[in-house]
Amino acid sequence: MTPSPENSDAALLADHVAGDRAAFGVLFARHRDRLWAVALRTMGNPEDAADGLQDGMIAAYRRAxxxxxxxxxTTWLHRVVVNACLDRLRAAKVRRTEALPDDLEEYAGRGSVASAAPEVDDPADVSLRSEQRRAVLAALAELPDEQRAALVLVDMEGYPVAEAAQILDCAVGTVKSRCSRGRHRLAGLLGDLAPGRDAGHAEPRNPLPPPAVRPQEDTRAPP
Known part of the structure; x- marks a missing residue:
C-alpha cells in the first residue's frame, strides 16, 4: 500500500522499519529541501553536498x-546528514580555495531563505549582495568543521540553539561557544564586508545576516 503523504514523520519512519518500501522515500521527499540546503552550505559546493546528503540518507535508511x-x-535526519558531511570534511581535510559555484543562487532558495538575497531592481545591489554571499561562504570554508556546522544551522538556517544542539548532539553551551568563536573569526576574515563590523566596537558583532523566520514545515520538493 502506498503511504499517505499526510502520515506523520514518525509514522513514515515506523512504516519503513516495518518493511514499507515506499515510506522512506516519502519521508525524504518531505524534508529534502532543508536537508539539501544544510548539506550545501556545510560542504560549500553541490558535488560534495550531494555526496554528503547521499551518505546521510543511506545511513538514515539503514539505521532507522x-x-x-x-x-x-526531522532533527534526527538533520543530525545524520550533518554528521555525514562532517565525516567527509574531516576525512578529506577540505580547505577550498577555488571560487564558489555559479549555481549557488539556484540552491539558496531551497529550504531556508536565510541566505537568499531579497528581490531588488538595482543590478548593482544584486551584484554586491552576490559578492558578499560568496565572501561569507568562502570564509565559512576556513572555519573548523564544528564551528561551520553550528553557524550554518543557527545563523544561516535559523534553527534555535537548542534544536541545533540536538542535531549536533552536543550541549547548548557548546553550540553557543562554537557560534561565538566562529562569528569572531568570520568577522576577521571578512573585514569590511562583515555587515556587523563597527570600528567603534572592540568586539565585532555577528558578521552573518540574521536568518529569516523558518517555516513550520516545508514539503516542497525541488523540481
Missing amino acids: GSFRGEAAV
Whole structure:
C-alpha cells in the first residue's frame, strides 16, 4: 500500500522499519529541501553536498531501527546528514580555495531563505549582495568543521540553539561557544564586508545576516 503523504514523520519512519518500501522515500521527499540546503552550505559546493546528503540518507535508511524518538524525526535526519558531511570534511581535510559555484543562487532558495538575497531592481545591489554571499561562504570554508556546522544551522538556517544542539548532539553551551568563536573569526576574515563590523566596537558583532523566520514545515520538493 502506498503511504499517505499526510502520515506523520514518525509514522513514515515506523512504516519503513516495518518493511514499507515506499515510506522512506516519502519521508525524504518531505524534508529534502532543508536537508539539501544544510548539506550545501556545510560542504560549500553541490558535488560534495550531494555526496554528503547521499551518505546521510543511506545511513538514515539503514539505521532507522535505532531511532528511539528522543528527538523529532526531522532533527534526527538533520543530525545524520550533518554528521555525514562532517565525516567527509574531516576525512578529506577540505580547505577550498577555488571560487564558489555559479549555481549557488539556484540552491539558496531551497529550504531556508536565510541566505537568499531579497528581490531588488538595482543590478548593482544584486551584484554586491552576490559578492558578499560568496565572501561569507568562502570564509565559512576556513572555519573548523564544528564551528561551520553550528553557524550554518543557527545563523544561516535559523534553527534555535537548542534544536541545533540536538542535531549536533552536543550541549547548548557548546553550540553557543562554537557560534561565538566562529562569528569572531568570520568577522576577521571578512573585514569590511562583515555587515556587523563597527570600528567603534572592540568586539565585532555577528558578521552573518540574521536568518529569516523558518517555516513550520516545508514539503516542497525541488523540481
